[in-house]
Amino acid sequence: MRDLIIEIKNVSHRFADGTMGLQNIDLDIREGTFVVIAGQNGSGKTTLLRHLNGLLMPTSGSVRLAGVPVSKNLAWSRQMVGMVFQDADSQIVGETVYDDVAFGPENLCLERNEIERRVFRALETVGLLEHKDQKPHLLSGGEKRRLAIAGILAMEPRILVFDEPFSSLDYPGVKKILTQMISLHQAGHTLLVAAHDLEKVIAHTDRLVIMNDGKVVRDGSPSQLIGELESFGIREPCASRMGMEVHSWLR
Amino acid sequence: MCIPDGDGGAFVAEVSALSFRPGSSVLHRLDVRFKTVFVILISLATLKAGIPGLFILTSVLSIGLIHAGLHLKSALRSLRYVFFFLVFVFMARSLSVSGSPVIEFKFITVTREGIFDGVLVCWRWVVVIMTGLSLILTTRPSEIRAAVEWALNPVPLIPGKRMATMMGLIVRFVPVIFEQAGETLAAQRARCVENRKNPVYRLKMFGIPLMRRIFERADKLALAMEARCYSENRASPRLSSDVWDWLALFGVVGLCFITVL
Numbered sequence A: 001m002r003d004l005i006i007e008i009k010n011v012s013h014r015f016a017d018g019t020m021g022l023q024n025i026d027l028d029i030r031e032g033t034f035v036v037i038a039g040q041n042g043s044g045k046t047t048l049l050r051h052l053n054g055l056l057m058p059t060s061g062s063v064r065l066a067g068v069p070v071s072k073n074l075a076w077s078r079q080m081v082g083m084v085f086q087d088a089d090s091q092i093v094g095e096t097v098y099d100d101v102a103f104g105p106e107n108l109c110l111e112r113n114e115i116e117r118r119v120f121r122a123l124e125t126v127g128l129l130e131h132k133d134q135k136p137h138l139l140s141g142g143e144k145r146r147l148a149i150a151g152i153l154a155m156e157p158r159i160l161v162f163d164e165p166f167s168s169l170d171y172p173g174v175k176k177i178l179t180q181m182i183s184l185h186q187a188g189h190t191l192l193v194a195a196h197d198l199e200k201v202i203a204h205t206d207r208l209v210i211m212n213d214g215k216v217v218r219d220g221s222p223s224q225l226i227g228e229l230e231s232f233g234i235r236e237p238c239a240s241r242m243g244m245e246v247h248s249w250l251r
Numbered sequence B: 001m002c003i004p005d006g007d008g009g010a011f012v013a014e015v016s017a018l019s020f021r022p023g024s025s026v027l028h029r030l031d032v033r034f035k036t037v038f039v040i041l042i043s044l045a046t047l048k049a050g051i052p053g054l055f056i057l058t059s060v061l062s063i064g065l066i067h068a069g070l071h072l073k074s075a076l077r078s079l080r081y082v083f084f085f086l087v088f089v090f091m092a093r094s095l096s097v098s099g100s101p102v103i104e105f106k107f108i109t110v111t112r113e114g115i116f117d118g119v120l121v122c123w124r125w126v127v128v129i130m131t132g133l134s135l136i137l138t139t140r141p142s143e144i145r146a147a148v149e150w151a152l153n154p155v156p157l158i159p160g161k162r163m164a165t166m167m168g169l170i171v172r173f174v175p176v177i178f179e180q181a182g183e184t185l186a187a188q189r190a191r192c193v194e195n196r197k198n199p200v201y202r203l204k205m206f207g208i209p210l211m212r213r214i215f216e217r218a219d220k221l222a223l224a225m226e227a228r229c230y231s232e233n234r235a236s237p238r239l240s241s242d243v244w245d246w247l248a249l250f251g252v253v254g255l256c257f258i259t260v261l
Helices: A045-052 A074-080 A097-107 A112-126 A141-153 A171-186 A222-232 B006-016 B032-048 B051-067 B072-078 B080-096 B112-138 B141-152 B160-189 B199-227 B243-260
Strands: A004-014 A020-030 A034-038 A060-065 A081-084 A159-163 A190-195 A207-212 A215-220 B101-105 B108-111
Touching: A004 A045, A004 A190, A020 A045, A020 A190, A020 A215, A034 A045, A034 A222, A045 A060, A045 A081, A045 A159, A045 A190, A074 A081, A081 A141, A097 A112, A097 A141, A097 B141, A112 A141, A112 A171, A141 A171, A159 A171, A171 A190, A207 A222, A215 A222, B032 B051, B032 B112, B032 B141, B032 B243, B051 B112, B051 B243, B072 B080, B080 B108, B080 B112, B101 B112, B108 B112, B141 B160, B160 B199
Parallel strands: A034 A190, A034 A207, A081 A159, A159 A190
Antiparallel strands: A004 A020, A004 A060, A207 A215, B101 B108
8 A cells, every 4th residue: 555645634724814714624645646625616625735735824733745744844845745726827927938837946946957857848748848938828728727737847746736727728628637637647646636526537536525614524436425426516427417437538 | 829818918919029039049149148238338329329320230230130030010010109109209309409490380390400309319219129129039038037136146235036036027927917907998898887987987996906806816926936935045047158248249349339439
């Protein structure tokens, strides 16, 4: 059995206005797992994900990555957990595609040659190498999301976190991002995907975590839990509703 | 690849005609620090240059820009608002400089000296714009940022790295702001904002949501930067110069000397 890479122990988070974002979350994730975290808007998915790299700190409880508390070394945690935000546009900081991907490795104070190697490799992985001199704001929605992925891949994280990766993407865009996610999983990365629409991704995941009102209400294999989705305000995939097996969007 | 829809998108496309174009021209190969010095030297030389000097500078810069891959038509389209400014400068000069009159109408007098002075000042502006354009077209924004960092590093009490990052973010954010403004305006037009004639009301209804959206974007950007380990202690971009940069400096100094003679 593979090692635990994420250990979330009794984590609660209270926002500044007093509302509870998370309540007593316990979650252990093994390295190389593909986990989907499902829930309605406001169920706490994004709040939970932001605890993984210390963008938010728990009010109580602890988050450990490979046995090391996140709070102990924030820079290391952020290198370990690459996060693709829901709004890819606001994640882009560089004036060109190359500069944006180089932003993370530059922050890690790597040597120039190493930065260049990582940038080229990341851009090649997501198929954007020919756009390296392009202005990011002129890319399409799908390309911007792939650029966001390249930006985190250049930091060589072990865990990849995607917050609603398919929102506002067209069908070809969804297929490209999904293909990317699957190949990253096959390359050995641990993947966590927050989604409210499971149709596109569930066929590829190992584990389904359902959140509701800041709590983990179900945790198990997708095939076991798929029938319970609607009771938590999450749409059951079409094929499953019709009593059929859920197939990949890439078929 | 696509260009965003709406007024903001159109603006973004126009701005892009005046931004870095990858290439391998002589100007592309020069060190950004030298190029910045060239911009300063040529801009100063234009202040003293007469018609022959300006002609030489314009010719040299035109060759340089065409060699660097400038798309003349789209550049002229992007700079069309600058021409309004030049027309204004020309009119102000031709009306305000005293001398032998060419046109007289009531209290308005256009003088020969004024027209000459107006042409000269506008031409100087055109040369300065062409010089700036040759820097922007042939230099990656990250290199300009690196040059700013390099220039500010020895200055006490000014954090060079932070200033350079801020500059990069401004460059990155300008199209975003225009895009947001275009979207906000389009959404308000869709709800017939034109029917409201009160400019204060319209400014309030446009400005407040726009500012809120810009601050929200800035907030998200800060969070994304934090997630990618942003700190002031970052790897600095590599800058290197060679003998060609020094030769080019020698050439530009010579050119400036000839133009002011």
